[in-house]
Amino acid sequence: MVPSTGYNKIRTAVLISGRGSNLKSLIKFSRSSQSPISIDFVISNKSKADGLNYAKKFKIKKKILNFKNKNLSEKKLLSILKINNINMICLAGFMKILSKNFIKKFKGKILNIHPSLLPKYKGLNTHKRVLNNKEKYSGCTVHFVNSRLDSGKIILQKKVKISKKETVASLSKKILVQEHKLYPKAILKVFNL
Ligand code: GRF
Numbered sequence: 001m002v003p004s005t006g007y008n009k010i011r012t013a014v015l016i017s018g019r020g021s022n023l024k025s026l027i028k029f030s031r032s033s034q035s036p037i038s039i040d041f042v043i044s045n046k047s048k049a050d051g052l053n054y055a056k057k058f059k060i061k062k063k064i065l066n067f068k069n070k071n072l073s074e075k076k077l078l079s080i081l082k083i084n085n086i087n088m089i090c091l092a093g094f095m096k097i098l099s100k101n102f103i104k105k106f107k108g109k110i111l112n113i114h115p116s117l118l119p120k121y122k123g124l125n126t127h128k129r130v131l132n133n134k135e136k137y138s139g140c141t142v143h144f145v146n147s148r149l150d151s152g153k154i155i156l157q158k159k160v161k162i163s164k165k166e167t168v169a170s171l172s173k174k175i176l177v178q179e180h181k182l183y184p185k186a187i188l189k190v191f192n193l
Pocket of ligand 1: 021092093114
């Protein structure tokens with residue numbers, strides 16, 4: 001992607017389903033002078049997602065698309081993205097799988113964050129599976145989204161050490177701190193910054 005200059009930051013939408021802590025860290029980053037992106041739209045498939053409060057707080061446009069009918073919701077999403085000149089999508093805890101067709105239209109412009117060292121532990125309940133397997137390390141990954149779940153090209157990863165007394169809660173907390181740093185770094189890398 002071509003890096004932005006001056007005030008022309010790449011207009012970006014963030015897709016969420018829940019808490020939105022990565023959304024918050026992305027908004028903060030996007031408002032720094034070093035950020036090549038601006039966050040101009042927040043989409044949630046859940047009307048009660050806590051993350052929507054950040055859209056309100058930071059005065060960012062938002063829309064709920066429930067994805068019960070994926071085809072219809074993706075059509076609406078495409079139209080929102082077009083009308084708002086959105087050129088990049090960051091998935092941040094978005095629990096729906098985008099269709100191949102949609103991804104093709106935004107090829108190389110959709111990023112996701114996953115709380116494991118991909119390609120290990122794709123999918124849900126990563127921390128539980130990591131601990132059950134007595135792994136010594138876990139971490140988080142930012143990757144491009146392709147049509148296969150958590151399988152697109154890796155942009156950046158951060159490794160964390162698992163302690164002897166680690167629980168799902170403590171590991172998830174530890175990794176989340178790193179996620180908030182990794183996503184902005186990965187965006188800078190995508191733009192060769
Ligand atoms: C994060 O752990 C992210 O890696 C995963 O879902 C979680 C979302 O958390 N995809 P939040 O909504 O950003 O707080």
